[in-house]
Amino acid sequence: MGWMVEASTAARGADRVFLVSLGISVFFLVFITALMIYFVIRYSKKRHPQAENIEGNVWLEITWTVIPLMVFLSIFYYGWTNFDYTRNPPRDAMVVNVLGRQWAWSFEYPNGKVTSVLYAALGKPMRLDIRSADVIHGFFVPAFRLKMDAVPGHVNTTWFEPTRLGSYDIECTVICGVDHSYMLSKVVVVPVEEFKAWYFGGDDAPEPGKGVATAKEPEGDNSGGVKGEVPALAILRAKDCLMCHSIDGKPMVGPTLKGLYGSTETVVSGGKERAVKVDDAYLKVAIQAPEASIVKGYPPTMPPAALSPAELSQVLDYIKSLK
Amino acid sequence: MSLQASAHAEPRDDFGAKLGMWLFLVTEMILFGGLFIGYSYMRSKYPAEFHHAGSELNATIGILNTLVLLTSSLTVVLAIVSLQRGEKGKTVAFLGATLFLAALFLVDKGIEWTGEIGRGLYPNAPHLATLPPGEQVFFGLYYTMTGLHGLHVLAGMGVLGWALTRVMRGRISRDHAVVLENAGLYWHLVDVIWIFLLPLFYLAA
Amino acid sequence: MSAPSATASASEPSFLVDQGPRHGLLAWLTTTDHKRIGLMYLAAMVTFFFTGATIGIFMRLVQLSSLSHMMTAQTYNALFTVHGVIMIFLFVIPGLPAVFGNFFLPLQIGARDVAFPRLNLASWYFFMAGAVLAITSLFTGGGPPDTGWTFYAPFSIKTGTNVTLAVFAAFVLGFSSMLTGVNFITTIHRMRAPGMKWFRMPLFCWSLYATAWVQILATPVLAITLVLVILERLFGIGIFDPAKGGDPLLYQHLFWIYSHPAVYIMILPAMGAITEIIPTFARRTIFGYKAIAFSSMAIAGVGSLVWGHHMFTSGMSLTGDMIFSLLTMIVAVPSAIKVFNWTATLYKGSIDFQPPLLYALTFIFLFCIGGLTGVMQGALAVNQHVHDTYFIVGHFHYVMFGGTGIAFFAALLYWFPKMFGKMYSRKVAYIAWFPIFVGFNMLYFTMLVLGLEGMPRRYYHHLPQFDTGHVVATVGSWILVSGLLILFGNFAYALFKGKKAGSNPWGGPTLEWTTASPPPQENFATIPTVTGPPYAFPVEPRP
Amino acid sequence: MTEQTKSMVEHPEESPGYGTFVAVWAALVVLTGLLVFVSHFGQKAAVWGLLTITPLKAGLVFYFFMHLKYEGPLVKGVVFVALGTLLIFFALTYADVAFR
Ligand code: HEA
Ligand code: HEA
Ligand code: CUA
Ligand SMILES: [Cu+2]
DSSP states (O other): OTTSOOOBHHHHHHHHHHHHHHHHHHHHHHHHHHHHHHHHHHTBTTTOOSOOOOOOOHHHHHHHHHHHHHHHHHHHHHHHHHHHHHHSOOTTOEEEEEEEETTEEEEEOTTSOEESSEEEETTOOEEEEEEESSSOEEEEEGGGTEEEEEOTTOOEEEEEOBOSOEEEEEEEOSOOSGGGGGOEEEEEEEOHHHHHHHHHSOTTOOOTTSSSSOOOOOTTOOOOOOGGGHHHHHHHHHTTHHHHOOSSSOOOSSOOSTTOTTOEEEEEETTEEEEEEOOHHHHHHHHHSGGGSEETTSOSOOOOOOOOHHHHHHHHHHHHHOO | OHHHHHHHSOOOOHHHHHHHHHHHHHHHHHHHHHHHHHHHHHHHHOHHHHHHHHTTSOHHHHHHHHHHHHHHHHHHHHHHHHHHTTOHHHHHHHHHHHHHHHHHHHHHHHHHHHHHHHTTOSTTOHHHHTSOHHHHHHHHHHHHHHHHHHHHHHHHHHHHHHHHHHHHTTSSOTTSOHHHHHHHHHHHHHHHHHHHHIIIIISOO | OOSOOOOOOTTSOBTTSOOSSOOHHHHHHTOOOHHHHHHHHHHHHHHHHHHHHHHHHHHHHHTTOTTOOSSOHHHHHHHHHHHHHIIIIIIITTHHIIIIIHHHHHHHHTOSSOSOHHHHHHHHHHHHHHHHHHHHHHHSTTSSOOSTTTTOTTHHHHOOSSHHHHHHHHHHHHHHHHHHHHHHHHHHHHOOOTTOOGGGSOHHHHHHHHHHHHHHHHHHHHHHHHHHHHHHHHHOOOSSOGGGTOOHHHHHHHHHHHHHHHHHHHHHHHHHHHHHHHHHHHTSOOSOHHHHHHHHHHHHHHGGGOGGGGOTTTTOOHHHHHHHHHHHHHHHHHHHHHHHHHHHHHTTOOBOOOHHHHHHHHHHHHHHHHHHHHHHHHSHHHHHHHTTBHHHHHHHHIIIIIIIIHHHHHHHHHHHHHHHSEEOOHHHHHHHHHHHHHHHHHHHHHHHHHHHHTOBSSOSSOOGGGHHHHHHHHHHHHHHHHHHHHHHHHHHHHHHHOEEOOSOTTOOOSGGGGSOSSOBTTSOSSOOOOOSOSSOSSOOOOO | OOHHHHHHHOOOSOOOOHHHHHHHHHHHHHHHHHHHHHTTSHHHHHHHHHHHHHHHHHHHIIIIITOGGGSOHHHHHHHHHHHHHHHHHHHHHHHHHTTO
């Protein structure tokens, strides 16, 4: 499949099963279609005015029961062996906790690092323990032919071993609310050394993969801002605020944070609309108990943020600075 | 055209009516079957919690209600026997007894539910939310299954009550018994379902 | 024909003429005549089909570009949910059994009506009530549901949209379907004409019989599942809610226990209709009558065992994955048997290539693509990649639209003259075929490819690399629409201005062709006595 | 109606009298008592009681009260199909649940 990248060991296996079953299918489809067309022409009323009443043939029936059965069973077996492979991670695989929630993925590494992009080392198996914080999501990496749902209350496990450097889409495949189709991320496969440098490096270790094909950053993330504001921005990114809020004035899932402070807007609380002036008190509530009042025109989907008081005041100052 | 209309009247097909009723009962069996699947799924997930939560229920009322329903099943079937023997008075009496027992069952059920609700054991109750998840599921299933069963008891009472008036007016008689037989079938199924609910909930502990 | 020669005397008025004390609309709304009820279903269903299809067209417009903003994401989510609910519960599931089953089951077995005519009317009212509720759910409460037609918990219990009412609508529709099933089984057991042994029944009746069993054995599970969702939303019983210890996978099991068999409710009657059409135009008896009859029952039976193939990536146990994949392969065998027998029926026939046959053969082709993609995604390794992508969307449009939908058109083309006594223009029916066929494949084959490339389903916004594919598909949808408009325009024209059709315009062998077109209210002047197999050729010419 | 369907209509007309049914009822009551008794011997006994005695009770109701005993093969078959289907639903759900 030239135009489709195979970037993991399992992808190759899955494609082979696919191609075999495709071949069989095309064969039968062409065979039956050709036969139908041939019969329609050969036995048309004109060429064959007198029909023969053939009622059936036991041997034929047996043949076309048994042959498809055999074919189907072998497709099953072939598919099963390759599937089994993706469900049995090797023991030495690195275990990453994947958490899906409306509408973002986050990845927690054994050493506690948490990212919103999945970094993986070329040729090293990685096991994913997939969980969900709210509703069902589907963790899908087309280039790995890999899919596993994130089901609340369950931990679903799968694994992969990347075979190709690059940055590949992660998509959510289970309908999970308005922004289901924006619940995207990337897997960035980098050479082992680069991965190690990031993984064992401190908090300020450079993100891997900058040399590789560019991982698409969340929109609205223009982190090249003024120096003094970077810590607050880092918090916003780490807490996934930027998945839903822009700082450049563009409305995304949630309203933009730019020019927010001091403005007056309409919110809905307890089913009633009222106008509020955005000040510190309002922002605190809006961030820590977002369900209490919903900005008009937006869905009630913002999760309450777990920010420490220090972080909160940093974020507030930052929002104030976004004129 | 009037000739046509009479031609339309097929010969009465009692067996067909009964077959139709049985097919309908199949759907009822599977309806509750779905709930039983849910129950066993959850029980295999939370055996200990189910065991514990079951002890919160009032087994005495459950057993009492079983006896009530079993007896009501008996009276229905006796009503049919008496109908076939042409003893209309008895039929009416038996059906009346059935209705009485059914009402008794619902009253018992009401007392029981009131008690549990009083103790804060109902879905979305603050107290229930403090219990382990498995017990919350147990009570969710308990209210769903006994509640749905209760609705069936109500429906059965409606059907039997209607049959009773028809017996009294002579519309159901020895030669027109199939309506009562079908109503009886329905009632027995309601009974059978309860037979399963008893051990699932009340004797689980 | 060795079977009956019973005829309705030409003087009897057709069932379309009011014969009771009531007239006009009221006469229709209170009728217990299975033919009138069938037509009432037809009218309702064509309306729903066009509504659902129009929504489909809108969804295609959104996908024209990855930058499209013609509606909000919330609206799009509502659209595919409503599209799915309408198409599944209001069109393909009731489709053939309720329309053609009601109309032709009694005619084909030589009866005057179904076993419980009043129950039949009640089913129609349940159906309409369900439809009204479904429509109401769009405009009340929190707005149209946005969960997809599968209503997966816990999203369906958390979303603020009007899932409760929509789900209740599906519950009522299920009730209607169940009652129809009860009615048909009883009818087939009790009402067959003298001499109409089981193996003398037309195969359409066999397929209805198999369908009816699925209807009564599977639908109640859906009913109870939906009740649980409603209770969950209203009272928080916690069975599907992980926060309270419930399990979303239990929902999926219960949902698919019904909804997989439901796909066979959709396809079996369609296959039955195709089985009627092919011998009629091949002018010869069906090949492998018993094989086809038994394969219907086999599909119904084995079809109840494969529901888990919708859950391969949900975290089901590996054993479960394996067993369900294996059973999925086995359920494809009886479908294969049917396809081979249909093809063999063309062999040494004397083929009269009329529109119904063209559409029937198109059905076989499109259904094969749908079925074969089904087998591919039933293979675990492939499913893991294509699950919940446009590959699945392609698969089920091929089987549901290319299969059941096209079979519905074929059946309409075949039986239209019998139902209305009018003949449509055959030439126009051929002309309509080209855009339908071309547009269909452009639309849905492209979806298969998109899915393979990794385009997830239920996506309001697609990544830019999928742009080309989506444009091709959308253009295909326009071509398809033009074909469908021609086809239905043709029917509409024929309804009012069509030439009179004789009682047996195609030379059909089964009982419905022995009575007048349209049939009189009593179907047959005298109940026929059947003496031979259903597809006995040559058909004796009738006066 | 066909010849064969007619034969299915015929089921023994002499239905049993009051006595039979009262006896069945008594058996049901005894079985209920037994079930309650058994369930006092711990979880395991309760489950076994549930799995054996309850179907037995249901069977009695079906067989006598619901006249299944006096029905032809068709109605028996209908019930059999329903129970079989349920059994399969259970079994296949357990193909997942039991191997998690
Ligand atoms: C009319 C409806 C219909 C029909 C008939 C089918 C028929 C089949 N379906 Fe399909 N299916 C759906 C409607 C239908 N399906 C829908 C609506 C969904 C999606 C639901 C949702 O998630 O929204 C779905 C989803 C679906 C899935 C889940 C995909 C996923 O979400 O991951 C699977 C997986 O196994 C599957 C398999 C099959 C198979 C094996 C058949 C078989 O029955 C097909 C058998 C037919 C043939 C095989 C073709 C003819 C045979 C031959 C020509 C013989 C020669 C061939 C060989 C020897 C290979 N279907
Ligand atoms: C029988 C069933 C059936 C049929 C016939 C169709 C027909 C169509 N469907 Fe349908 N589709 C489903 C069943 C069906 N669908 C289901 C079950 C889903 C899954 C939902 C879910 O995910 O939950 C789905 C999902 C689905 C999607 C995926 C959405 C997503 O995942 O993001 C798309 C995308 O394009 C689509 C498109 C179409 C189109 C373009 C048609 C076209 O073929 C329609 C053809 C057009 C016409 C027939 C219109 C003709 C007439 C007019 C335009 C004039 C109108 C006039 C009047 C109203 C007077 N459908
Ligand atoms: Cu998360 Cu879709
Ligand atoms: Cu399926």
